[in-house]
Amino acid sequence: MRRTTIADVAAEAGVGVATVSRVLNASSSVREGTRRRVLEAIVALDYQPSAAARALSTGRTHTIGVVAPFFTRPAVIERLRGVSRTVAEAGYQLILVDGEPAARRRMFRARALHGRIDGLMSISIAPTDEEVRSLRDARVTVVLVDGWHGSLPSIGVDDREGGRMAAEHLLALGHRRIAFLDDCEQDEPRLASSARRREGFEAGLAAAGAPLAPELCRSGGRRAAAELLALADPPTAVFAASDTVAIAAMDAADAAGVPVPDRLSVIGFDDVELATYAGLTTIAQPLEGSGALGAEMLLRAMTGEPVEGRRLPLELVERGSTGPFRRRASCEGNRTHDVKSELRRRRVRT
Amino acid sequence: MRRTTIADVAAEAGVGVATVSRVLNASSSVREGTRRRVLEAIVALDYQPSAAARALSTGRTHTIGVVAPFFTRPAVIERLRGVSRTVAEAGYQLILVDGEPAARRRMFRARALHGRIDGLMSISIAPTDEEVRSLRDARVTVVLVDGWHGSLPSIGVDDREGGRMAAEHLLALGHRRIAFLDDCEQDEPRLASSARRREGFEAGLAAAGAPLAPELCRSGGRRAAAELLALADPPTAVFAASDTVAIAAMDAADAAGVPVPDRLSVIGFDDVELATYAGLTTIAQPLEGSGALGAEMLLRAMTGEPVEGRRLPLELVERGSTGPFRRRASCEGNRTHDVKSELRRRRVRT
DNA sequence: CTGTTAGCGCCTTCAG
DNA sequence: CTGAAGGCGCTAACAG
Numbered sequence: 001m002r003r004t005t006i007a008d009v010a011a012e013a014g015v016g017v018a019t020v021s022r023v024l025n026a027s028s029s030v031r032e033g034t035r036r037r038v039l040e041a042i043v044a045l046d047y048q049p050s051a052a053a054r055a056l057s058t059g060r061t062h063t064i065g066v067v068a069p070f071f072t073r074p075a076v077i078e079r080l081r082g083v084s085r086t087v088a089e090a091g092y093q094l095i096l097v098d099g100e101p102a103a104r105r106r107m108f109r110a111r112a113l114h115g116r117i118d119g120l121m122s123i124s125i126a127p128t129d130e131e132v133r134s135l136r137d138a139r140v141t142v143v144l145v146d147g148w149h150g151s152l153p154s155i156g157v158d159d160r161e162g163g164r165m166a167a168e169h170l171l172a173l174g175h176r177r178i179a180f181l182d183d184c185e186q187d188e189p190r191l192a193s194s195a196r197r198r199e200g201f202e203a204g205l206a207a208a209g210a211p212l213a214p215e216l217c218r219s220g221g222r223r224a225a226a227e228l229l230a231l232a233d234p235p236t237a238v239f240a241a242s243d244t245v246a247i248a249a250m251d252a253a254d255a256a257g258v259p260v261p262d263r264l265s266v267i268g269f270d271d272v273e274l275a276t277y278a279g280l281t282t283i284a285q286p287l288e289g290s291g292a293l294g295a296e297m298l299l300r301a302m303t304g305e306p307v308e309g310r311r312l313p314l315e316l317v318e319r320g321s322t323g324p325f326r327r328r329a330s331c332e333g334n335r336t337h338d339v340k341s342e343l344r345r346r347r348v349r350t
Numbered sequence: 351m352r353r354t355t356i357a358d359v360a361a362e363a364g365v366g367v368a369t370v371s372r373v374l375n376a377s378s379s380v381r382e383g384t385r386r387r388v389l390e391a392i393v394a395l396d397y398q399p400s401a402a403a404r405a406l407s408t409g410r411t412h413t414i415g416v417v418a419p420f421f422t423r424p425a426v427i428e429r430l431r432g433v434s435r436t437v438a439e440a441g442y443q444l445i446l447v448d449g450e451p452a453a454r455r456r457m458f459r460a461r462a463l464h465g466r467i468d469g470l471m472s473i474s475i476a477p478t479d480e481e482v483r484s485l486r487d488a489r490v491t492v493v494l495v496d497g498w499h500g501s502l503p504s505i506g507v508d509d510r511e512g513g514r515m516a517a518e519h520l521l522a523l524g525h526r527r528i529a530f531l532d533d534c535e536q537d538e539p540r541l542a543s544s545a546r547r548r549e550g551f552e553a554g555l556a557a558a559g560a561p562l563a564p565e566l567c568r569s570g571g572r573r574a575a576a577e578l579l580a581l582a583d584p585p586t587a588v589f590a591a592s593d594t595v596a597i598a599a600m601d602a603a604d605a606a607g608v609p610v611p612d613r614l615s616v617i618g619f620d621d622v623e624l625a626t627y628a629g630l631t632t633i634a635q636p637l638e639g640s641g642a643l644g645a646e647m648l649l650r651a652m653t654g655e656p657v658e659g660r661r662l663p664l665e666l667v668e669r670g671s672t673g674p675f676r677r678r679a680s681c682e683g684n685r686t687h688d689v690k691s692e693l694r695r696r697r698v699r700t
Numbered sequence: 701c702t703g704t705t706a707g708c709g710c711c712t713t714c715a716g
Numbered sequence: 717c718t719g720a721a722g723g724c725g726c727t728a729a730c731a732g
Contacts, residue, residue, distance in 0.1 A: 005726085007726095015703080016703040022727095052724085054726055055406075057707085057727045061402065085448075088447075095444065095446075097438075098431075098438065355710085356709065356711095366718065367719085368719060371710065372717095399709080403708070403724090404709080405724095408711065408712095
């Protein structure tokens with residue numbers, strides 16, 4: 001029992017294969033009667049064209065690939081949601097390539113995608129110049145989301161500006177001893193957004209005459225935050241390069257009995273869903289929207305239409321994790337602290 | 351500048367295409383010298399075989415599809431992580447099909463996947479009998495994760511038992527007026543795990559002589575929880591069919607000024623990452639592990655090897671969201687309540 | 701409008 | 717061990 005092919009349909013309908021192909025692809029016109037007969041034959045035989053054959057013949061797979069660090073960054077998943085929706089609406093498939101660096105790199109070695117995908121979206125990973133060249137040689141259409149490259153359409157936010165906004169918010173609250181917590185990506189030096197956020201942040205602090213102290217600038221999550229808190233002269237506020245790190249910092253604060261925001265203000269970046277639950281103040285960027293927009297652009301670029309990158313807007317979202325600067329060890333502060341940390345410790349465990 | 355094909359390599363190496371194909375597929379033996387020459391030609395030309403051509407020729411795509419409600423259920427993403435890892439290690443691609451029901455159904459209409467995938471994993475969505483038949487007719491290998499079907503290898507947990515465990519935990523804490531919050535999936539009647547969790551839960555309560563009151567059994571998240579709390583005789587504990595719903599319930603409690611766990615104990619199901627941050631007591635099941643195991647089974651099944659489903663273990667994870675039953679309106683309870691809810695309200699906003 | 705035919709790039713007998 | 721040739725299922729000229 002062979003699978004039914006276009007030839008079977010043609011025979012059943014009493015026409016040539018080309019005609020069947022034509023009604024399948026709604027290409028040049030087919031007489032209404034013929035068309036109906038073909039359609040009936042298709043239904044009768046429950047025929048379904050072979051994607052592989054079509055891909056081989058046309059050179060297009062109707063599939064787009066997405067490379068990204070899916071499972072280490074919640075923000076990526078939210079972006080993917082937008083991609084998935086858009087791509088599905090356009091009738092395209094989605095191939096996922098998660099990335100330990102090796103896999104990502106393989107994906108960028110464009111020839112590896114021959115006959116697999118028509119377009120490639122890279123989220124939070126910018127290819128090197130060499131990879132870009134390789135991609136272009138292979139004529140793979142590429143769009144970057146949350147990553148920039150001079151010769152590739154890129155969509156994302158102004159991370160420097162975001163850093164500056166965070167600095168402003170904290171400064172406006174009266175904080176002066178402010179720390180920075182970087183994303184802890186030892187193996188991915190090209191994840192550049194954190195670096196840019198930090199640049200803007202530093203600039204913002206410096207402009208206000210409160211430059212970032214070197215010992216207040218760390219990289220990592222919970223442990224780094226704990227070290228910060230253990231300092232003789234600990235910071236009263238911290239800007240984390242991502243919500244994930246920010247939440248880890250809040251966790252560390254709870255564990256150390258440091259009340260947030262009374263003795264430590266915490267601000268993050270991204271505004272992932274988790275930030276809502278955690279009550280985290282953060283610099284919000286469009287996540288799902290960036291994915292959707294990126295997908296639209298990719299789809300358009302794949303038709304040959306020239307597309308240009310876009311900057312998306314940022315917005316400060318104030319929740320409860322930042323508050324005005326307070327002098328240490330005020331009586332009231334202490335009482336609140338005890339109740340609160342006791343409370344959170346009861347609920348939150350790692 | 352045409353893309354380089356197997357013929358180019360053959361010419362470059364001074365051999366026939368068949369030989370190139372042989373070294374590519376490590377199939378029958380090739381003399382060492384010839385083999386080396388071919389390999390060199392491949393490198394020299396930076397040749398990369400066309401996946402489409404290979405798929406058409408062999409009938410196998412080296413791609414597996416995953417259908418699942420990716421973006422509405424955090425648990426699915428964690429499962430996917432295991433799938434991704436396993437599948438990548440085996441050198442397979444991953445195609446994602448998110449599902450508004452329409453897309454899922456299309457995927458199940460097996461013929462639609464001809465020439466696209468070699469195997470299909472369905473997470474948290476069980477196909478109907480008819481779909482199973484269709485799948486079998488099309489000879490698509492299928493494995494179910496978190497879903498059961500008599501004639502398909504299925505892997506998951508004993509949801510009924512999980513429900514029973516939740517009941518036991520709450521009863522052991524002294525609660526008697528206990529509510530159930532269902533997942534709010536109006537459009538997906540086949541998402542059966544919630545139903546089974548509830549069955550086990552009801553059975554557990556009934557066995558202890560504290561049967562589930564009809565008015566304490568609702569479906570939905572925050573709003574349903576709020577209704578529960580507004581009852582004249584509100585429950586002192588609630589079992590939610592998933593962590594997501596449980597966290598929504600905690601949120602509703604905070605908003606209503608009801609302290610958790612002092613006046614309301616909340617227990618969830620799944621143990622997603624978020625549960626840790628939320629300090630949620632929950633019935634934990636292997637998430638990433640289930641994905642990995644499912645992928646392994648699928649890969650094996652695709653070779654023709656018969657595989658059998660597996661039940662994974664459940665475990666009660668106590669965090670801070672459940673506590674002993676307390677009589678209402680005790681003085682101490684009230685004080686704690688005020689501080690706490692004031693506090694959480696400050697931090698958590700929706 | 702519609703049928704015929706030549707590939708798309710690779711795998712796989714089948715001879716040599 | 718290796719080369720030649722047919723075919724996987726479909727699309728896309730090119731004739732009619």
